[in-house]
Amino acid sequence: MKSKTVYLPDLVGKGYKRFWNFRGRYRVVKGSRASKKSKTAALWFIYNLMKYPKANLLVIRKTYRTLKDSCFTDLQWACERLKVSRLWDFKLSPLEATYKPTGQKILFRGLDDPLKVTSITVPSGALCWGWIEEAYELNSEADFDMLNESIRGEIPEGLWKQWTLTLNPWNEHHWIKKRFFDRPDENTLAITTNYQCNEWLDEADLKLFEEMKKNNPRRYQVAGLGNWGIVDGLVFENWREDPFTLDDVRNCESINGLDFGYANDPAALFVGFIDQQGKKIYVWDELYKKGLTNRRLFEEITKMGYAKKKIVADSAEPKSIDELRGYGLRMASSVKGKDSVNHGIQFIQDYEIIVHPRCVHFVTEISNYTWDKDRFGNSINRPIDDFNHLMDAMRYSVERFSKGSPKLKTYRGGI
The missing domain is CATH 3.30.420.280 (Nucleotidyltransferase; domain 5)
Structure with missing residues (x-):
């Protein structure tokens, strides 16, 4: 099989060094739109699954049907960007990806079918990494605790157990803020990113954010800078x-x-x-x-x-x-x-x-x-x-x- 050489920093870009190197249990990234958080996570997973032949990945969203147009597509994109698509097999029914040389798996699950989340096994190696995309959708911390328990047991030497959460920070009252951002510890990396670290945005993309900054400063704080949304005076509480x-x-x-x-x-x-x-x-x-x-x-x-x-x-x-x-x-x-x-x-x-x-x-x-x-x-x-x-x-x-x-x-x- 012919090999191809790529220079990783050129493909990943800047702004995510701590994210890329962190090995603690929880890696949480809140960010604005176009901050590269999901794309960077997808690149990290594809690269490191190929680097560690005993690792497997579980990808979660609140509802299964939203996975195909988000995480599944992002991981396919990451394979293309890393020039390794020929080494991966992506299946649509059910959603699944397999690294052909080793049989490692990327499994996709939705919380709308909890039984399929709590009883997960992989044919080779260990299920050691989990990715929750749009983690803001998880309104219940108990749902996360259930997921957290799904990555358990012994893992091969050289691997580590880790959950990655990526989200838009719409509401400052969300349990994710209290658990990961307000109570930092050595086992958690909680960072904020925004569009300014995305060097691949063109002038038209940047103009959208400048217009948002001028015309809708409240939204710019969240969707532009990645700050927590301040929710006061809800229209519907019923x-x-x-x-x-x-x-x-x-x-x-x-x-x-x-x-x-x-x-x-x-x-x-x-x-x-x-x-x-x-x-x-x-x-x-x-x-x-x-x-x-x-x-x-x-x-x-x-x-x-x-x-x-x-x-x-x-x-x-x-x-x-x-x-x-x-x-x-x-x-x-x-x-x-x-x-x-x-x-x-x-x-x-x-x-x-x-x-x-x-x-x-x-x-x-x-x-x-x-x-x-x-x-x-x-x-x-x-x-x-x-x-x-x-x-x-x-x-x-x-x-x-x-x-x-x-x-x-x-x-x-x-x-």
Whole structure:
């Protein structure tokens, strides 16, 4: 087999020396968007799995379905960048990667199937490393403790047990801050990175952050500099997570809303149910992706099984609504008016919002969606223009209920 020579510093770049060399139990990186944290982690894992022939890796996200377009793709990218793709076999069903010369494994799991997380074995060597991507999604420290116990037992000489957590630091009240950043110890590396250490950003990329710094300084502190988000004055506090089933919503009305996005903002589909008598809104599913043309948006909605559902979309984009109708979706236009945002919020605040744990983007938004402040720091009667894509989609979905008493079409099974 022909060998290829690469110079590692040129491929990895700067800003992560401590991360690369640390051997303690916990390696935690909070960072802004474009800070290279996930890409650097992927490079580290591919490089060191090949360096240590007895090591194996477990990759975790809160929901299994989000792994393919994140960690799985990043690890494939790392193989390409290190010029070793020919040595790795990536499988889609189930998600898995194998280092061909030794049989070492990269296993992918979601916390939505805990039994598959707690009973993990590898055919060769030891499972000694774990990577939790978007660790902010883990709202429960108990979930992490369960994962922590999955890497146990003796390991071959020369290896070490280690968890790597990468995350965007949206909320200063998150348990990760208290556990790893507020109580540092010799077994933990907790660092903050931002876009300024990413030497591969071009002028257009940098301009986005400069505009964010000028126009949205609150978001720049988190998404730009990687500082902890300060969450004060939540719009919705009437919510909880619960792995409910379709049997629990058998007598509810289906509600679906869509907020358009493309380059900088995601297209956000809210799929849920409303129980008017019991005053409950159930959040069942979500779509949250950037870069979707209307055709691809239609394909995603169809693939998810919601092509026959009535979807209320943002009336600000009538052309997009008409195009989606042309593809066969049952699209309706939201009816906006004076104080429509606050009116919709007030309606939803009277309901208990029950969120299925797989709706990770919804949880992130609702736990960061706050009332805006004036230049003196006083709260004003207007929500921030951030963390609002699924919030707006939810508001569109209940609009017909909040504006009157519609004729209900009772849910009769299916979704």
